[in-house]
Amino acid sequence: MNKRYDTLDLRQEGELLWVVLNRPHVLNALSRQLVHELHDLLDTLHADHRIRVVILRGAGRAFCAGLDLREAAAAPEEVSVAQALRDQRRIAELAIKIHRAPQPFIAAVHGPAAGGGFALALASDIRIAGESARMNAAFIRIGLSACDVGVSYFLPRIVGSSVASELLLTGDFIDAPRALATGLVSRVVPDAQLDHAAEEMAQKILRNAPLGVRLTKECLRYSVDAPSLEAAIAMEDRNQILTTRTRDVREGIRAFLEKRAPRYEDA
16 A cells, blocks of 8 residues: 555555554544544545455554544634534544444554544454553543444443443543453453554454455444344345355365365455
């Protein structure tokens, strides 16, 4: 990927893309420019199947501290309701775009992931935490509702309504051990091993057929809100028939029988 940004550091390794939020002097807080550049990147990824997995992390000692409140405080006070809603939706749509992206997102979380940073982690498909990780719905601590940027959608689906209610109503931080115990993250590793753990997870995804991975993420997204078991199974049936018509499935079966690693072509 040839994109260059001021607030994002990109590193492509084959079909894996590292996306590093790169404002470490303010704990990677979400400025207007960072939000704009994330939108541009996500729009590009939506149509780029050469990138198959994305690892999202923060530079320095934090994942993301949420909205850049200093920049927000310096903005003009007289903003119309319509413009304020447009600005609000612009940030919230980041969570939607990560959720809808064809690539699985792995959030490698260390240090604070607060407010909007918490939302970016929740919108990701897999969360791996360093031991220093601390996450919270910081919005409620400054007088706002805690339900923002998709947090009220993702959090109860991940940890259940009781834990979600506690975290949203109090704004308290959840540390790495409790995040693991509640299923908020899939594993906790020492901070020094966080990149390795995230890359190891990415490689386990990359060993699978590209279309199978894309359809699995899509099916999981729809099944979370499926109105019935039958609706979820209908989506599963559709996906299985689609994949059986690919050369990759035939290659996967041959590789299994020949006891070798498959060579998938996304075809």
